[in-house]
Amino acid sequence: MKPPASPARAPVTAGFEGTELNLLFVRLLRTTVAVALLYSVVSMVFIGEWVMVLGPVLIAAAGTVCLGLHARGHHARAMSLFIWALWAVVVLQSTLRGGALNPILNVNVVLVLLAGWLVGMRQAVWVGLASAAWYVALALSTQFGWWTPTNITSHWSLLIAQLGVLGGAFMAFRLVLKAYQQHVDKVQTLNRTLEEKLQALSDQDDALRMSERRVMQILKASPLPIIVAEFETGVGLEINPAWEQAFQRLRADVIGKTPVQLGFWRDQAHREQFKQEFGTQRRVSGYEVTFTLPDGAERTFLLSSERFMYGELDCVMTISMDVTERKLLEQQLKDLNATLEQRVLDRTSALDEANSNLLETMRTLQRAQDELIGVEKLASLGSLVAGVAHELNTPLGNALITASALHEMTERASEQALAGTLKRSAFLEFMQNMNDGAALTHKSLERAVELIRSFKQVAVDQESERRRSFDLHQTVHEVVETLKPSFKHQQAQIELVVPADMVLESFPGPLGQVVINLVSNALVHGLAGRNDGVVELRAEEAADGKSVVLTVSDNGRGIAPEHLGQVFDPFFTTKLGQGGSGLGLAVSHRIVSRILGGRIKVSSVPGQGAEFELTIPKVAPQVVN
Structure with missing residues (x-):
């Protein structure tokens, strides 16, 4: 009986992906082939019946085929073929010899266990149902004489069969227990890992709560107005005291409401424009908007927003900066700049006029300075003239007195000479006086000439600056x-x-x-x-x-x-x-x-x-x- 292909292969295939299970399966195949060959040799040596060799040879052949399928990666198909090959050998041996009394039928229990372990519960059920059906078929055929199998007369055959069944069962149970122990170890390891992860998650949760408390403390302590809201709807989730003060709204009036409901945005389309500013980026910086506050005043704010995920909720945190006064100052500055050019021209004209006046004043001062220098030079020359004139009085006076005296002496000598009364001694005295007077006059005039020459050279040099x-x-x-x-x-x-x-x-x-x-x-x-x-x-x-x-x-x-x-x-x-x-x-x-x-x-x-x-x-x- 060949059951339909079981759809429950996912656990088997998944099981065969494990390294330990692969090794166990390969060891099972190799051990089964070796035992089957050994059984065949022993049966031929001690019993000499070909019927005893037929089953082990089929098992060795099926094991070899399953090893080939496993090497190509067909793990589930190889295991399923191995189980049903063993079941077929059991059916064949029980048909040929012993019928329902053949101890090999006990192998079916092991096959059910292996099928459930390796290829799933559905395969195990099919193996169990097939084994039960075969037990019934053997009993009916013996009861009604439809088929009479050969009786087992050799005690060695029975002993070898029993030992083979017991050995196979032992090995199968050993492999199952080992696999179960490995599974238990893995489960325990997974449990420990899970506990560690749970503890780590608990620590992360505590840290997250602590971080949230710190964020809330920072949020409340921030001097800038901050609001956290849902990105799509704008529903307020949290605000800080600075936001309450700046926008004149209490927290209870803001949480759960949209900014359109609060009257900040003119309409939803106005807020949609703000959302479009995010684009592909998850932030907006310096978005200027004018809000109308509850007291009717219009204030201009710069919004800086950042999108973030709070769990599965898409949120946005917005920091507002009131720039109303700054905008007023900017407008005043623009107005000032508008008139600045004319003011600069007026100031430049006034400076040019002042510079012209200053230059004229400097030229006047320069002329005055030059005139003063000239006056100082003239004063120096005047002083020199007065000094030289005073100094010239002496030599010129001496020359004049000497010349007058010589003139008188000459007149007297002339009168005496005309009268014939001029004596030789008087003439010699006259000549001596004339000589002395001429020398004195010459000396005085030389002194005067020297003074005049010196004064003239100094005066010429000072006047000409040559x-x-x-x-x-x-x-x-x-x-x-x-x-x-x-x-x-x-x-x-x-x-x-x-x-x-x-x-x-x-x-x-x-x-x-x-x-x-x-x-x-x-x-x-x-x-x-x-x-x-x-x-x-x-x-x-x-x-x-x-x-x-x-x-x-x-x-x-x-x-x-x-x-x-x-x-x-x-x-x-x-x-x-x-x-x-x-x-x-x-x-x-x-x-x-x-x-x-x-x-x-x-x-x-x-x-x-x-x-x-x-x-x-x-x-x-x-x-x-």
Whole structure:
């Protein structure tokens, strides 16, 4: 009897996928084939009946075929074929010998057990029903004489058959028990794994609850309004106190309601626009929207939302930022920018006008400064003229007196000569007087000419500011000579320590003006009221060999420390109202830096005098800034 193919193969196939069951099945097949072959050999040696060999040979052949099917992956088919092959051998052996009394029929019990274990309960039922049907068929055929099997007369045959059945049953039960033990071990392992997973799930659940509590604490503590709602419907699930305060709604009035019902969105279509902003992304950042609050005020918010799954619920968390005041400021800024261009043009025009006025003022100041410098030069020249004029009085007066005396003596000598009364001694005296008078007149006139020449050279240099080569010693000497008459009443000495043949390619006039100003400053401010004053002018070559260092120093009262930083400022003077203009040193500084291309500095120790140091190049620059 061949039962229909059992549809319950899934457990068998699934069972054969396991490594342990595969190994057990292969061992069962190999053991069965080996035992069958051994049984065949023993039967032929001890009994010598071919009938005893037919069943084991069929079992060995069926086992070999099942091994081939198993190797190709047909596990269920191989096991099913193996069970039914064994059942067929039992039927064949019981038909040929012994009938219902053949001990091999006990193998059917083992086959039912193996079928249930390996190929499913339905196969086991079919094997059991087939075995029962065969028992009935044997009994009926014996009872009615339809078939008379050969009786088993050899005790060795019976013994071998019994041992074969017992051995096969033992091996089968051993394999089943081993498989059952493995199954129990797996179940226990699965139970332990399940317990560990349950504990892990419990820990995760506790951690999740703790995390939810922390999230709720953070949510409530957040200063920004936050709401959690269903994404599709917008039904509120949770809000924080900041949201209640910002949107003027209590939590009980929000939970379970949509924003359209609460009046925030104008309609559902308005909210759908917000949902479309998510697109393929699961977030929206900086979505601007204007809501009408319960008090009627309209407030502008920036919404930043994030979609997330809470269990199986698609949710969205939205953080709102009130930017109403910022929008007002932005609008004010736009309005300001709209008028900014005109304001900038107006301001630029005013600045241009102010700059023009400033430039005109600067030009006026420059003209005034130039005029003051000219006045200072004229004042210096006037002082020199007065001094030279006073100095010229002496030689010219002497020459005039001598000439008058000579004129009178000549008239008397002429009268005596005409009268014939001129004596030789008187004539010799007249000639001597004429010689002395001529010498005195010549000397006086030479002195006058020298003064006029020095004054003329200084005056021409100062007036023209002409660049030329000049000897520094000669120029300074001429300036000093023109200064001496002006300060003849002071008992001060002017010492000149300037090497000869120190030639400069520069501006002698401006340099002489500086020397006049510095010497005059020393005599007027430093040595006034002193009879032992000394002004020293010293020149030497600088270390670079390209410049000359000219110092003008005195041993007077010096300059107060608080005035050292102001001495070159225009109109600064300590003799205000006493003839001091405050321009001498300022003019000197301008001449040294802008015309001569050098620099000037001052040092002083109160009570020990002052020193002005000029460093000027031997060759003055063509243009000086």
